[in-house]
Amino acid sequence: MKKSLLLAVLILATAVTYAGGYRVSLQGNKSLAMGHTGVAVVSSESVFFNPAGLVYMEDKFSVSVGGFGVFSNVSYQNERTGDFAETDSPVGTPLYAYLSYKANDWLAFGLGVYTPYGSTVEYEDDWAGSHLVNNIDLAAIYIQPTVSLKFNEYLSVGGGPIYVTGSVNFNRNLNRTLTDLDGNRSEVTIDASGVNSWGWVAGLMFNPTEDLSIGFNYRSEIILEAEDGEADFENIPNSPLTPFSDTTFDAELPLPAELTVGLSYEFCDKWLFAFDFNRTFWDVYNSLDIDFANAAVPDSQNPRNYKNSSIYRFGLQYEATKMFTLRAGYYFDESPVQAGYFAPETPRNDSNNFTGGLTVNVGNHFQIDASFLYSRFKEVDASYNFYQENGVNVPFRGTYKSNAFSPGLGITYKM
Amino acid sequence: MKNILKTTLALLAVGLVSCEADFDNPVTDAGFYTSGTADFSNYVAVGNSLTAGYADGALYITGQENSYPNIMAQQFAKAGGSETFTQPLVDDNLGGLKVNGQVVFPNRFVLSVDAMGNPGPVRLEGDPQTDVTTSAAGPFNNMGVPGAKSFHLNAPGYGAANPWFGRFQTSASASVLEDATSLNPTFFSLWIGNNDILSYATSGGAGVDQTGNLDPTTYGDNDITDPNVFASVYSAQVSALAQGGAKGVLVNIPDVTSIPYFTTVPVQSIPLDAATAAGVNAQFALYNNQALPGLVAAGIITQEEANLRMVNFSPGANFPIITDDDLTDVTQILIAQGIPAQTAALLGQLRQANNDDLVVLVASSVLGTLADPSNPQSVIGVAVPLSDQFVLTATEQARVATASAAYNTAIRGLADANGLAFVDARSALARVADTGVSFDGGLLTDTFATGGAFSLDGVHPTPRGYAYTANLIIDAINNTYEATIPKVNIGAYGTVTATNN
Numbered sequence: 001m002k003k004s005l006l007l008a009v010l011i012l013a014t015a016v017t018y019a020g021g022y023r024v025s026l027q028g029n030k031s032l033a034m035g036h037t038g039v040a041v042v043s044s045e046s047v048f049f050n051p052a053g054l055v056y057m058e059d060k061f062s063v064s065v066g067g068f069g070v071f072s073n074v075s076y077q078n079e080r081t082g083d084f085a086e087t088d089s090p091v092g093t094p095l096y097a098y099l100s101y102k103a104n105d106w107l108a109f110g111l112g113v114y115t116p117y118g119s120t121v122e123y124e125d126d127w128a129g130s131h132l133v134n135n136i137d138l139a140a141i142y143i144q145p146t147v148s149l150k151f152n153e154y155l156s157v158g159g160g161p162i163y164v165t166g167s168v169n170f171n172r173n174l175n176r177t178l179t180d181l182d183g184n185r186s187e188v189t190i191d192a193s194g195v196n197s198w199g200w201v202a203g204l205m206f207n208p209t210e211d212l213s214i215g216f217n218y219r220s221e222i223i224l225e226a227e228d229g230e231a232d233f234e235n236i237p238n239s240p241l242t243p244f245s246d247t248t249f250d251a252e253l254p255l256p257a258e259l260t261v262g263l264s265y266e267f268c269d270k271w272l273f274a275f276d277f278n279r280t281f282w283d284v285y286n287s288l289d290i291d292f293a294n295a296a297v298p299d300s301q302n303p304r305n306y307k308n309s310s311i312y313r314f315g316l317q318y319e320a321t322k323m324f325t326l327r328a329g330y331y332f333d334e335s336p337v338q339a340g341y342f343a344p345e346t347p348r349n350d351s352n353n354f355t356g357g358l359t360v361n362v363g364n365h366f367q368i369d370a371s372f373l374y375s376r377f378k379e380v381d382a383s384y385n386f387y388q389e390n391g392v393n394v395p396f397r398g399t400y401k402s403n404a405f406s407p408g409l410g411i412t413y414k415m
Numbered sequence: 416m417k418n419i420l421k422t423t424l425a426l427l428a429v430g431l432v433s434c435e436a437d438f439d440n441p442v443t444d445a446g447f448y449t450s451g452t453a454d455f456s457n458y459v460a461v462g463n464s465l466t467a468g469y470a471d472g473a474l475y476i477t478g479q480e481n482s483y484p485n486i487m488a489q490q491f492a493k494a495g496g497s498e499t500f501t502q503p504l505v506d507d508n509l510g511g512l513k514v515n516g517q518v519v520f521p522n523r524f525v526l527s528v529d530a531m532g533n534p535g536p537v538r539l540e541g542d543p544q545t546d547v548t549t550s551a552a553g554p555f556n557n558m559g560v561p562g563a564k565s566f567h568l569n570a571p572g573y574g575a576a577n578p579w580f581g582r583f584q585t586s587a588s589a590s591v592l593e594d595a596t597s598l599n600p601t602f603f604s605l606w607i608g609n610n611d612i613l614s615y616a617t618s619g620g621a622g623v624d625q626t627g628n629l630d631p632t633t634y635g636d637n638d639i640t641d642p643n644v645f646a647s648v649y650s651a652q653v654s655a656l657a658q659g660g661a662k663g664v665l666v667n668i669p670d671v672t673s674i675p676y677f678t679t680v681p682v683q684s685i686p687l688d689a690a691t692a693a694g695v696n697a698q699f700a701l702y703n704n705q706a707l708p709g710l711v712a713a714g715i716i717t718q719e720e721a722n723l724r725m726v727n728f729s730p731g732a733n734f735p736i737i738t739d740d741d742l743t744d745v746t747q748i749l750i751a752q753g754i755p756a757q758t759a760a761l762l763g764q765l766r767q768a769n770n771d772d773l774v775v776l777v778a779s780s781v782l783g784t785l786a787d788p789s790n791p792q793s794v795i796g797v798a799v800p801l802s803d804q805f806v807l808t809a810t811e812q813a814r815v816a817t818a819s820a821a822y823n824t825a826i827r828g829l830a831d832a833n834g835l836a837f838v839d840a841r842s843a844l845a846r847v848a849d850t851g852v853s854f855d856g857g858l859l860t861d862t863f864a865t866g867g868a869f870s871l872d873g874v875h876p877t878p879r880g881y882a883y884t885a886n887l888i889i890d891a892i893n894n895t896y897e898a899t900i901p902k903v904n905i906g907a908y909g910t911v912t913a914t915n916n
Contacts, residue, residue, distance in 0.1 A: 073436040077443075082493040082901035084442050086435075128907065176856070177879075177909035181525070181539075182508050183477035239913035240528045379439055389856040394906060401436040 022119040022138055022346050023258075023280060025311075025333075026068045026094045029369035029410040033357025034315025035329025036373075037274035040205065040215035040264040041315075044412045047098040047112035047146050049260075050217040051158025052205035054100050054108040054148035059414040061102070066369060066410020067095040074121065074347045078128065078398040085127035092120050096410075110146035110160075115139065116219075117166075117255045119346055126185050129396050130173040132387060133345040134187065140166035140224065140255055144201060159202035166224045167193035168253065170345070174233075175389060178242065184235040186242070190249055190290060192229030197222050199255075211266040221257035221284055226250060231292055247294035254284040256306075262313070270320075274329075276313040282306035282336035303386040304343070306336040315355075322361065327371070329355040340395075342382035347400050349380040357408075367412035377402040442901075448494035451898035453662045455496025459556050459600035460484030461568065461591065461656065462607050462666075465884075466559025467579070468502075470870035470877060471536075471912070473510025473523035474545075474561055474579070478870075479503075481878035484557050484604060486885040486903060491602075494900045502557040503550070503583040511543030514578055518543060524871035525914040526864060534864070536871040540916040550582035554594040564610045564640060565822075566631040566648045568592045596655050603656040604888065606666035606840075608649065608822045611640035612815045616671040617874065619775055619804040620740070620811030626818065639814055642821030649822075653829050662896060664836035664888055667823040669844040671815055675863035676873035677773040677807060678848070684774070684782055685733040685796045692728040695797055699726040702762055706749065716743050724766040728797070734768040735782060735796025738803045741810045742766060765800050771809035776863070776873040778805035836888075836895035843887050852883065856906040859883060867910045882908040 028045030031038040038049030044064040046053035070092030076085045096114040103109060122135040141164065148158035171189040178186040199222035206214045229251065233244040262276035283306060290300040315329035333351045342349070357371030383397040440447060460466050460482075467474055468482025479485065479502050488500030505512075510523035527537035560567070561579040568591040574581035585594050595603075614637045615622045622637025631644050656663055671677055687695070707721040716724070720743060726736055746763030750756055768774070774782070782801060786793040793799050807815075823841060830837035844861075847868050851858040859880070860866035863873055868880040876884060882905040889900050 075436040075438060075441075077438060077441065079442055079447075080901060081904050082442050082448060082490060083904075128904075176907050179477070179909060179912070181912060181914050183480065237912065237914050239526070239915050240532070241526070241534065241913040377436075389906075392857050394856050399438060401438050403436045 022117055024070070024092070024094050024116060024118050026070070026373070026406060026408065027096055027114050027116060028064065028098070029066045029357060029371040029408045030327065030359060031315075032068075032373055032408060033327035033329060033355055033369075033371035034274055034317055035276075035313040035331040035353070035355050037262060037264075037276040037313045037315035037329060039203070039217045039260040039262040039276050040213040041272070041274050042213070044100065044414065045096075045098055047100060047110040047144065048096070048114055050203040050205060050215045051110060051146045051148050051160060051201060052156045052203040052215065052217075054110050054146065054158055055102065055106065055150040055156045056205070057100060057102060057108065059100075059102070061100070062412060062414040063097070063099045064369070064410060064412040065095075065097040066408060067093055068373075068406045068408035069093060070404060070406045072121075072402065072404035074344075074400060074402045076123075076127070076129065076344065076347075076398050076400055081128070083128040083398070085124055085129070087121055087123055089120050089122045092118065094118065106150040108148040110148065110158075112142070112144040112146060114142050114144075116142060121345060121347070123344070126173065128398070129344045130185065131176045132172060132343055132384060132396055134171045134173065136171075136345045137169045138167075138253070140164055146201075154207050156205045157203065158205075159200065162199040162201055162219070162222065164197045164199060164222050164224065164255065166195045166197075166253070166255075168195070168226065168229075174244065176394075178237070180235040180237050186233070186235045186237070186244070188244070189232045189234070190229055190251070191232070192226035192249075192251070195224045195226045197224055213264045215260070215262050215264075217260045219258050221281065222255040223284075224253045224255060226253070228293075231290075231297075233297075243296040245294060245297070247292050247297055249293065250291045251289065253288070256284050257281045270318055272317040274313075274315040274317070276311075278311035278313065279308060280311070280336065281308050283308050285336070302343070303341065305338055305341050307338055309334040309336040325359040325361075327355075327357050327359075331355070333375075340383060340385040342380075342400070343384045344396070344400075347402055349377050349382065349400070349402075352376045359412075365413055365415055367414070369410040369412060371408045373404070373406040373408075375404040375406070442493070445495060448901055449899045450491070450494045450496065451893070451896040453892060453896040453898055454601040455491035455494065457497060457556075457598065457601045458484070458488055458491055458500065458603070459595050459598050459656070460559060460604045461595045461652065462559045462605065463563045463610055464559065464561035464875060465609060466557065466604075466606055467561050468557075468559070468881065469561045470872070470875045471510070471523040471525070472538075472872035472875075473520065474505055474512070475508045475510035475523050476504055477508055478510070478523075478878075479505065479557075481881050481908060482557060482559065483881045483885040483888065484559070486882055487604070487888060488556070490885070490889060490900050490903060494898060500557070501555045503553060503555045505550075506544035507541075509539055509541045509543045511541075511545065512578060512582075513543060513546040515548055516546065519578060526871060526911045527913075527915050534913070536864070537916065539914065545582070547578045547582040552585055553583040554585060554598050555583060556598065558591055558595040560591055562610060563591060563607065564614075565608045565645050566640065568607060569648050569651055592652055592655055596658065599659065600656060600661050603661055603663040604666065605652060605656060605663065607652070608640075608645055608668045608819075608826070611645055611822065612668065612819050613671060613874070615639045616807055616811070616815050617676060617775060619802075619806050620808060620814070621804045624814045624818070626814075639818045642818055642825065645822050646825035649825055650829055653833055653835070657833055657835070662835065664838060664892055664895075665826050665830045666838040666840050666888065667826045668819045669841045670819065671807075672773065672812070673844040673848040673861060674874055675861050675866070675869045676776045678861065679776050679863040679873060680774040680779045680782070681732075682768050682770060682772050682774050683732045683734050685728075685735050687728055687730060687733055687797070689730040692730050692733070695728045696726075698798075702726065706752075706754075706762070709752075710745060710748070715745060715748060726765070726767050735801045736765055737768045737772070737796075737801045737806045738764050739766050739806070739808050740764055740803050741808060761800065768801070768806060771812075773807040773812065774801075775805050775807065781805060834895075836891040838888050838891045840884070840887065843883075847883070854906045855904065859905065864911055871911055877910040878908040879905050879910050
């Protein structure tokens with residue numbers, strides 16, 4: 001079995017690399033270290049990965065909190081013009097906190113707070129693609145009360161509602177050339193925070209044998225509807241020909257649904273292998289439309305046309321000693337961005353992701369969880385073809401190269 | 416376990432080391448773009464207003480930043496050229512120029528929308544800060560001097576006559592060429608000679624064609640420079656700039672008929688109804704039927720000239736009547752015939768315009784208005800001829816064409832003889848005017864205000880027009896010197912500036 005699994009990993013690793021939109025897959029140090037698998041793994045992070053797993057936890061009570069530092073870089077160049085830009089994005093810090101309480105043998109409760117969607121990208125102001133984005137900061141915090149029920153040793157279910165509060169701050173230049181009298185590029189910043197919405201999650205765990213678990217988890221789509229956000233126009237020439245003035249805006253940003261199925265298998269006593277398959281239903285992200293309240297300000301329509309995408313995750317855990325548990329993983333993340341829709345605000349193409357980490361048991365109650373993720377994106381020639389000037393599509397082309405390094409640290413308390 | 420730890424550490428190391436997202440072949444690497452046999456470590460641009468980045472009837476900072484030499488220098492830097500390119504930047508974006516606190520050149524034009532909602536060029540209001548007496552002295556990498564003609568560049572002490580040079584000349588006796596060569600350029604561009612015909616053309620041929628006169632010190636501002644004078648001073652400029660083995664690029668002179676200053680105002684611009692046309696025709700009946708035949712019979716004018724001078728209005732859009740100083744002046748003869756002096760003067764060099772004439776942009780504010788506000792019978796173009804300065808006649812166009820063809824032959828010859836890159840700006844601009852040049856955001860044309868190529872003075876390019884020019888020159892340099900300098904995307908450069916005062 002080991003051999004065939006390894007082979008599967010290798011085959012996938014040589015295929016085209018693929019990462020997804022503004023999804024940030026950093027929802028727990030234990031799981032991340034194993035390639036962000038977990039739908040069929042019972043751990044203190046199951047609140048997120050599969051609520052059905054909570055009820056199989058050995059501990060009466062556990063709490064896991066942690067976070068990551070996301071160091072991401074994007075470089076852009078255009079060989080035809082010699083234009084070059086690189087991002088100077090601040091370090092992203094996705095956080096999580098999970099709490100689980102086993103009321104009795106068949107009922108457990110949980111609460112999760114996590115940030116599965118977000119994006120922070122900062123280009124140099126007025127770079128070649130500044131008419132598409134100068135900088136963006138997108139964040140969504142999920143709060144999820146959870147209940148988990150065990151039918152018997154083979155089957156359990158879990159789920160709960162999700163409350164989301166999100167914010168977005170986005171700045172771009174109005175077009176490629178408009179400036180005020182002194183040559184300062186005309187720009188707009190849209191800002192909305194406290195954008196709230198509801199969704200839900202449901203999972204199922206099936207244990208056909210003592211060593212094998214199979215999990216399903218579905219997290220619903222949540223549409224963040226920003227209403228009356230602030231739109232701030234700067235460096236606008238004093239002319240009736242450029243009727244841009246500060247106003248409010250409405251916009252929708254979808255946080256797509258995702259389905260995960262997977263399995264975990266314990267072998268040779270101390271080893272655990274996990275495989276997850278994620279399907280993210282990105283096709284809901286059809287267009288980013290910003291509707292300005294002031295009728296004189298033209299609305300902004302930005303086709304995105306994302307497609308559903310898949311992630312293939314592999315993880316391995318080894319309980320080396322009573323004190324140390326070691327983990328490693330790999331996943332292969334398919335971009336939802338279709339050819340011709342590669343917008344620099346989410347410059348994501350296919351990625352190969354390598355993970356590793358460990359848990360250090362400090363006494364009987366405390367665990368320190370550490371992990372890292374290295375995301376490697378292939379250099380890609382891409383374009384966004386749907387920006388318009390005077391009714392003409394003006395493609396923005398270039399070569400992109402991205403990477404990201406995300407070390408994480410967390411603690412778990414259990415009793 | 417040891418192996419897992421090793422692998423973990425190895426992956427960690429890979430992550431930390433490759434924090435930058437590096438391309439396989441970064442455009443920022445030395446050698447990605449090459450300068451071929453040219454050396455851009457010290458580029459000096461010599462020329463007139465076009466080289467200075469003049470636009471919208473003024474010289475202002477953002478215009479200078481988008482001068483073709485500055486655009487080129489930024490691209491040269493990507494091929495190993497110098498990172499610095501100095502320009503005699505003015506003090507503001509108003510563009511006016513003062514001498515000792517007195518405004519001697521007005522502010523720039525901006526596209527302004529009037530109360531009726533119509534956009535049009537208007538002078539930007541404001542107190543300009545640029546003063547000749549307080550400007551920094553050169554020399555600068557950009558030695559473009561607005562208003563300079565070919566022979567001006569070689570003239571010591573030219574700053575006294577031209578404040579645009581006066582503001583950054585290195586001394587009262589300096590010449591533009593001297594200051595430029597004192598920088599010891601490794602590469603130069605030379606684009607001069609436009610004003611040698613342009614001021615004649617924009618003044619509607621008010622000056623004199625000085626072909627045959629080899630002494631430029633006797634020329635008036637609006638005269639056409641003798642082609643031999645041009646060839647001689649131009650040759651001296653090329654020799655001086657190429658001294659020490661500097662490579663360079665020469666740019667020829669575009670056709671004036673390619674620029675909106677001459678193509679925007681239609682010649683057939685006077686709308687008349689049937690009754691008015693008939694009334695006006697009646698007033699010219701005597702002139703058409705008796706005066707002109709009489710002059711032919713007396714041998715003063717030819718039948719051909721008489722035909723040209725016939726005035727005939729019809730219902731609809733009409734050609735205006737104009738003064739054409741290439742016609743025989745018959746004022747005194749008409750006075751001798753007993754015609755009142757005022758009428759005789761009006762008819763002295765009168766004819767109706769035709770499709771061979773070009774009416775200049777500034778005529779739009781004069782045509783159809785009253786010469787005498789209190790006299791409704793004094794409509795310019797109908798009862799009062801449009802002055803000579805507003806019309807470039809076919810005869811005058813021919814003089815311009817002949818001179819510029821001669822200049823261009825000299826420029827081409829000197830480029831070939833010295834192995835310099837050559838840019839046929841004349842053909843390139845004709846392409847803009849005839850078919851337009853497509854780019855990623857549409858079509859670059861010579862249409863006034865909206866075509867994208869020309870600024871609001873109708874003569875000088877917009878930033879986008881200058882970017883197009885820079886690309887033409889880069890093409891020529893790449894071809895001649897086997898360089899691979901990247902071109903710019905002209906769609907990323909702006910056009911006219913909309914602002915209301």
